[in-house]
Amino acid sequence: MKIGFIGLGNMGAPMALNLLKAGHSLNVFDLNDAAVHSLVGAGAKAAASPKAAATGVEWVVTMLPAAAHVKRVLTADDGVLAGVPEGTIIIDCSTIDPATVKSMAEAAKANGNTFVDAPVSGGTGGATAGTLTFMVGASAADFRKIRPVLQAMGRNIVRCGETSTGQVAKICNNLVLGITMAGVSEAMALGEALGIDAAVLAGVINTSTGRCWSSDTCNPFPGVLDSAPAARGYTGGFGADLMLKDLGLATDAAKFARQPAYLGALTQQLYQTLSARGEGRLDFSAVINLYRGIKVAI
Amino acid sequence: MKIGFIGLGNMGAPMALNLLKAGHSLNVFDLNDAAVHSLVGAGAKAAASPKAAATGVEWVVTMLPAAAHVKRVLTADDGVLAGVPEGTIIIDCSTIDPATVKSMAEAAKANGNTFVDAPVSGGTGGATAGTLTFMVGASAADFRKIRPVLQAMGRNIVRCGETSTGQVAKICNNLVLGITMAGVSEAMALGEALGIDAAVLAGVINTSTGRCWSSDTCNPFPGVLDSAPAARGYTGGFGADLMLKDLGLATDAAKFARQPAYLGALTQQLYQTLSARGEGRLDFSAVINLYRGIKVAI
Amino acid sequence: MKIGFIGLGNMGAPMALNLLKAGHSLNVFDLNDAAVHSLVGAGAKAAASPKAAATGVEWVVTMLPAAAHVKRVLTADDGVLAGVPEGTIIIDCSTIDPATVKSMAEAAKANGNTFVDAPVSGGTGGATAGTLTFMVGASAADFRKIRPVLQAMGRNIVRCGETSTGQVAKICNNLVLGITMAGVSEAMALGEALGIDAAVLAGVINTSTGRCWSSDTCNPFPGVLDSAPAARGYTGGFGADLMLKDLGLATDAAKFARQPAYLGALTQQLYQTLSARGEGRLDFSAVINLYRGIKVAI
Amino acid sequence: MKIGFIGLGNMGAPMALNLLKAGHSLNVFDLNDAAVHSLVGAGAKAAASPKAAATGVEWVVTMLPAAAHVKRVLTADDGVLAGVPEGTIIIDCSTIDPATVKSMAEAAKANGNTFVDAPVSGGTGGATAGTLTFMVGASAADFRKIRPVLQAMGRNIVRCGETSTGQVAKICNNLVLGITMAGVSEAMALGEALGIDAAVLAGVINTSTGRCWSSDTCNPFPGVLDSAPAARGYTGGFGADLMLKDLGLATDAAKFARQPAYLGALTQQLYQTLSARGEGRLDFSAVINLYRGIKVAI
Structure with missing residues (x-):
């Protein structure tokens, strides 16, 4: 054809x-x-x-x-x-x-x-x-x-x-994805700060109710999964700036529909910060960098 | 013994x-x-x-x-x-x-x-x-x-x-769980408002990167899963007030560790609202009620 | 001319x-x-x-x-x-x-x-x-x-x-305004829940470091200021939907500039909820309704 | 006596x-x-x-x-x-x-x-x-x-x-204070990124509806007010760790009262981040550092 x-x-x-x-x-x-x-x-x-x-x-x-x-x-x-x-x-x-x-x-x-x-x-x-x-x-x-x-x-x-429901499905899936990745990052970094081994924590989550793609397939903590972008310096994968774009589409659609998107809007700001730090081209699981090693000299 | x-x-x-x-x-x-x-x-x-x-x-x-x-x-x-x-x-x-x-x-x-x-x-x-x-x-x-x-x-x-890592694992898992459930609720309600069928949307998410226990096992949208608390008026399951307690433990631990918990803290407020509405004894997937049917007479 | x-x-x-x-x-x-x-x-x-x-x-x-x-x-x-x-x-x-x-x-x-x-x-x-x-x-x-x-x-x-700095000034002022109004609402409603008289609380804030236009001139708690929209059922004043529009401009500008707007983005969602409830035509100080009297029958 | x-x-x-x-x-x-x-x-x-x-x-x-x-x-x-x-x-x-x-x-x-x-x-x-x-x-x-x-x-x-209303007044005032300071920081940094002169922007806000103590008396942008901690490297004033403590009291009180504190909880996380960065002893207006100069080498 x-x-x-x-x-x-x-x-x-x-x-x-x-x-x-x-x-x-x-x-x-x-x-x-x-x-x-x-x-x-x-x-x-x-x-x-x-x-x-x-x-x-x-x-x-x-x-x-x-x-x-x-x-x-x-x-x-x-x-x-x-x-x-x-x-x-x-x-x-x-x-x-x-x-x-x-x-x-x-x-x-x-x-x-x-x-x-x-x-x-x-x-x-x-x-x-x-x-x-x-x-x-x-x-x-x-x-x-x-x-x-x-x-x-x-x-x-x-x-x-x-018509348009293809976009709705894509946007809604990526809204969940952005939120779960930031949520898993928050939890993995908190666990690290509280002294649990990251691989053990991921193991518990992945066999329990916190189980999600962002934890069991693309875990953002380096060393937990050999196949995840976190194992190769957050290269490859789905770029943070693309996630930022999709979260923008989701919150715009929410604005259009007068529908609250509390977590989506906050997650968008986290990716905006990541992008402003110059890390927008990394895999979106690099959002964990906002939670780890934040201690800076002043 | x-x-x-x-x-x-x-x-x-x-x-x-x-x-x-x-x-x-x-x-x-x-x-x-x-x-x-x-x-x-x-x-x-x-x-x-x-x-x-x-x-x-x-x-x-x-x-x-x-x-x-x-x-x-x-x-x-x-x-x-x-x-x-x-x-x-x-x-x-x-x-x-x-x-x-x-x-x-x-x-x-x-x-x-x-x-x-x-x-x-x-x-x-x-x-x-x-x-x-x-x-x-x-x-x-x-x-x-x-x-x-x-x-x-x-x-x-x-x-x-x-010692104490059992609690850390539990708290971190439930932190992820609370966030994913609120995130899935946000996305399912947004999808509904934008005109996609809820079961179709859940199907896309569950076979894609948004996949998580809160969507594929305990989906908060009524009618999507016959076995989920959403199918029986949000009875049974894990009470919203218990999730609120666990999110309190997570954010307290984050405060103790001087670790940011942006999404956890916001999700805690959502469950606090749910509890204030008198829905704290429902299954925690009832958090979707904050996103659906919010139109009230004034 | x-x-x-x-x-x-x-x-x-x-x-x-x-x-x-x-x-x-x-x-x-x-x-x-x-x-x-x-x-x-x-x-x-x-x-x-x-x-x-x-x-x-x-x-x-x-x-x-x-x-x-x-x-x-x-x-x-x-x-x-x-x-x-x-x-x-x-x-x-x-x-x-x-x-x-x-x-x-x-x-x-x-x-x-x-x-x-x-x-x-x-x-x-x-x-x-x-x-x-x-x-x-x-x-x-x-x-x-x-x-x-x-x-x-x-x-x-x-x-x-x-060119364009007039809009920047307007947008940034209204960003602060939206955030302070929601913040004052949060604090006044919390004070009420904890048992302090609203007028006394407003008096303390207005003579202290919490002092702001949203508290001393347009206080959202009914009965605190006779001249505020709160005294006349949130009629007159600056419509919540207009505030929602301006917060949308602010977060769009923040997205464009890759600048985080954590509180602005969250406040926008609060006004979006207010609008979804059918209260978008009320004065924007009606955002306090999201914090007061949230108990509903289930 | x-x-x-x-x-x-x-x-x-x-x-x-x-x-x-x-x-x-x-x-x-x-x-x-x-x-x-x-x-x-x-x-x-x-x-x-x-x-x-x-x-x-x-x-x-x-x-x-x-x-x-x-x-x-x-x-x-x-x-x-x-x-x-x-x-x-x-x-x-x-x-x-x-x-x-x-x-x-x-x-x-x-x-x-x-x-x-x-x-x-x-x-x-x-x-x-x-x-x-x-x-x-x-x-x-x-x-x-x-x-x-x-x-x-x-x-x-x-x-x-x-009894206890003294604490309620203090906590509620400081809740407003923490939110307004973070809100003003967000707006001043956004204005800077969009190209408006900071002193001009502060001038507009301080004579308009965004007016608040955090802008007209303790403006966080260096150079706007000679008398503010921002003019002396954020020394003196009210320590960020003290603000973090007070926001903790406010959100704890909100949890106790089953009252949502969306903005307070998020602002607490921002101060937690500031503290984690090692800036907890600076004046709390240093929270603007989370919004300015966030570009880092990777």
């Missing part, structure tokens, strides 16, 4: 490669020439604009950093909506706020198209391996149609409900 | 019964006559004071509501230390602060005894079934000695390190 | 009236016909669009609800920048984020105009009486030029620095 | 000196010999124990670091209650929790005495100059009796209500 693919960053590039590998034909667009060049080397066709990338295709896939980019890529004069054939489904894999999804869905509808939100989890590793999870907001009928496309890029394709 | 058992509340009574069933001989003491009477009916001997209960025994087990009770039961004129034979190990199963454990350990040592902290998890169900988890702070040698006693009351007996 | 005035809401309408009273000639625009009609009755000329309102004037004044409105009013095809004469200063009295101010200033500059931020404090009372405070972000030279225009609407015209 | 005075620390010593200067005769006790020696040099008589200090006096005044000391000084075998003549009023100037006050008042009553809480504000400067403020919890009749004694040490003697 012929697919227009826009956004060839750390996630988008390997996703596009997997579509090529699955035998699809791709028009690609990105502001970064090197990224485009690399995909062209793998068999894609370079497009001069989002409009050009979308012209004559059967599907459009977008993977962009934030809502503003999605808006521009779709609605600019040389944007997707200006070129895409009527009836085509636009699959947006970016992580953005549900309100923007709804307004983009309206713009697409007015243009005779359908806009579907399909944010992912699984990181660059999952994008490369083609094992991403897709959280999809689409009608049941549209979900059936796009599933084969997504299966070339991921393993777990979940329909979350109508 | 001959055991002095002090504290026959909701947890202590079934624990004492299991010791009787295992063939031990018990001297029991409690301020509540009915509780004593019931144990006597099962074969225990009533003692007139903690001192009397501890006189001539091989082990002392205490299960009390708070640190003040432990202090009084041990050090009062008619307390345990006044009657217990030299060399006897005192096993305290109460959940109290690590600092009190250390001072009780010193008082016991000065008396020629050893004080061991062995707080439990598993609730009244586990106490009755004899399937409690014990988190033990004791030397390796003492741990070997007391293990058989504890095995009559529990299934999982974990040595956490030297 | 000839002024284009856009935005005739609760604040804008009385401000425009004061400009008319001062002898200025006004082109007015608002989407609300009744508001326009009322100003026309007072001597203004109705304009069909922001562009029409700005055509041929010496000054433009805008007073709008949020950043999105300011952007649209300035940059739409029929917006201010399409009609305003080169060299004209556009004075925006809206409360919006500093980042939007900077982008509007660039757009205005590219059009040969100057954009000045001049948010106000003083409420609808001050707008009507012409006693507003203006916090102005402008060069010293521009500040001298626009001062006479602002003096027709306010009493206290403060230059805060270059 | 003959007064027993117990507790000759940074506050107690100058208070005792002022009582001597006013012509009273003093029996003094402290565990620190040097402090006793210094008072004896000024005319006081050294006592061998609190009991001895209280024997044969007309008044007892205590000024101690925390509740545990007050309990011990009063109720130990060689404590005040063992020596004090029946009918004597015991004036406790320590800052402690209201619950301890009530239990001490009961113990005193059982001994035929009256226990009155009279915590102070004004710091060591006020203690030396005799200009302290006393917040008194006592019956109206007792208040009239003790007023002349307190007037030798302070200028402003306020009756707050019955």
Whole structure:
């Protein structure tokens, strides 16, 4: 099938490669020439604009950093909506706020198209391996149609409900994730200060009611898990600045819905502090640094 | 063996019964006559004071509501230390602060005894079934000695390190637990407000990085899990007031250690609000009530 | 002088009236016909669009609800920048984020105009009486030029620095205000729960180090100050939803600057809860309702 | 008059000196010999124990670091209650929790005495100059009796209500104080990050609704006020560790009363972090250090 693919960053590039590998034909667009060049080397066709990338295709896939980019890529004069054939489904894999999804869905509808939100989890590793999870907001009928496309890029394709519920699922999961990671950090650092061995404490938590992914799979205390980013200086993994972005989406959505997000808002400030300290590119489990070794000379 | 058992509340009574069933001989003491009477009916001997209960025994087990009770039961004129034979190990199963454990350990040592902290998890169900988890702070040698006693009351007996580390493990686990439950509540209520189906959202979280006991085993949203307290009006389970007590212990320990507990302190206030609303006796997953249906007439 | 005035809401309408009273000639625009009609009755000329309102004037004044409105009013095809004469200063009295101010200033500059931020404090009372405070972000030279225009609407015209610093001052002041009001509420409610007379407690605070506007001028506890909104059912004053908006601007600005706003973020959630309860139109001192009388039937 | 005075620390010593200067005769006790020696040099008589200090006096005044000391000084075998003549009023100037006050008042009553809480504000400067403020919890009749004694040490003697309300007033004021100082720090640091001059920002706040003692008298931003601790490296003033203690009393009292203290609990954690960083002896306005210059090398 012929697919227009826009956004060839750390996630988008390997996703596009997997579509090529699955035998699809791709028009690609990105502001970064090197990224485009690399995909062209793998068999894609370079497009001069989002409009050009979308012209004559059967599907459009977008993977962009934030809502503003999605808006521009779709609605600019040389944007997707200006070129895409009527009836085509636009699959947006970016992580953005549900309100923007709804307004983009309206713009697409007015243009005779359908806009579907399909944010992912699984990181660059999952994008490369083609094992991403897709959280999809689409009608049941549209979900059936796009599933084969997504299966070339991921393993777990979940329909979350109508338009925008894919983003809601992603945001809510990452809200829990940010809070549990900061909570586990708080508890591990407190345990250390009170004299318990970190591995023993993690062992108790992981077999008890405190059990969670942030403790049993990505424990932030160095030495507890050999496979966790904490074992390699908090490199790799899910960047703290990305967590900060997602907590921003969650608290913005909470503001929009007039819904309290006490712990989410406080956790966001903790990640903001981590970012201000210059540690935003570390894995988000580095938030434990706010709790350990805080003694400084004055 | 001959055991002095002090504290026959909701947890202590079934624990004492299991010791009787295992063939031990018990001297029991409690301020509540009915509780004593019931144990006597099962074969225990009533003692007139903690001192009397501890006189001539091989082990002392205490299960009390708070640190003040432990202090009084041990050090009062008619307390345990006044009657217990030299060399006897005192096993305290109460959940109290690590600092009190250390001072009780010193008082016991000065008396020629050893004080061991062995707080439990598993609730009244586990106490009755004899399937409690014990988190033990004791030397390796003492741990070997007391293990058989504890095995009559529990299934999982974990040595956490030297004296007071049992309490540290318990407190840190419940700190994580309180935070994750409030965090899951925040996310589930936000998802509901944004229009996603609660069961679908829980499904995404439970198979993703937000996975935790508070979501996959005790999800606070009614209808998501048939086995969770949320499915039966938040009855049964672990009372919100008990979680409030444990969060108080955690933040007190953090104050003692000059260790920040940002999320713990905020979560404590949320449970304080829940308690003030008159919902302190509900299961602690009822904290989601602070996030749902908050619209009131004015 | 000839002024284009856009935005005739609760604040804008009385401000425009004061400009008319001062002898200025006004082109007015608002989407609300009744508001326009009322100003026309007072001597203004109705304009069909922001562009029409700005055509041929010496000054433009805008007073709008949020950043999105300011952007649209300035940059739409029929917006201010399409009609305003080169060299004209556009004075925006809206409360919006500093980042939007900077982008509007660039757009205005590219059009040969100057954009000045001049948010106000003083409420609808001050707008009507012409006693507003203006916090102005402008060069010293521009500040001298626009001062006479602002003096027709306010009493206290403060230059805060270059472009956008007027918004920074407003946002930072209201950040402190939101936090102090919630803090005073917390303390007054705690005092009440602990048995001290509220008026006595307020007296101690107001003559001690806890002294602040939220306690000595707008105390949230009913009965403490006859002149405060608390004395009249939290009517009048500064609406809780407006405080919520300003705390949103403050935390957004903190996110933009990677600056922690722990208390601001938490206070925002408290106002979000107040708004969710249906009390967003009350004076913002009603935040004390989150601390008092929280006991509900279950 | 003959007064027993117990507790000759940074506050107690100058208070005792002022009582001597006013012509009273003093029996003094402290565990620190040097402090006793210094008072004896000024005319006081050294006592061998609190009991001895209280024997044969007309008044007892205590000024101690925390509740545990007050309990011990009063109720130990060689404590005040063992020596004090029946009918004597015991004036406790320590800052402690209201619950301890009530239990001490009961113990005193059982001994035929009256226990009155009279915590102070004004710091060591006020203690030396005799200009302290006393917040008194006592019956109206007792208040009239003790007023002349307190007037030798302070200028402003306020009756707050019955027993324990003096502590409630002090705790609630300092709760507001801690919150406003952290709030002002947050706003001043945010303003700095957004490019406004700190003195200009303080000027706006101090003449607007953000006005408070923490901004207009003790502004935490260096350079804004020549007379504030911020101008002299945060030396002098009210130590951050003392603020941490008082926030601990406030949140403990809130826990006791099942009253939420969201902002107080979070502010306590901020001071805990400051203390952990080794800055607990600085003036409490140094809390702004948590918001400024947080960039660290990694």
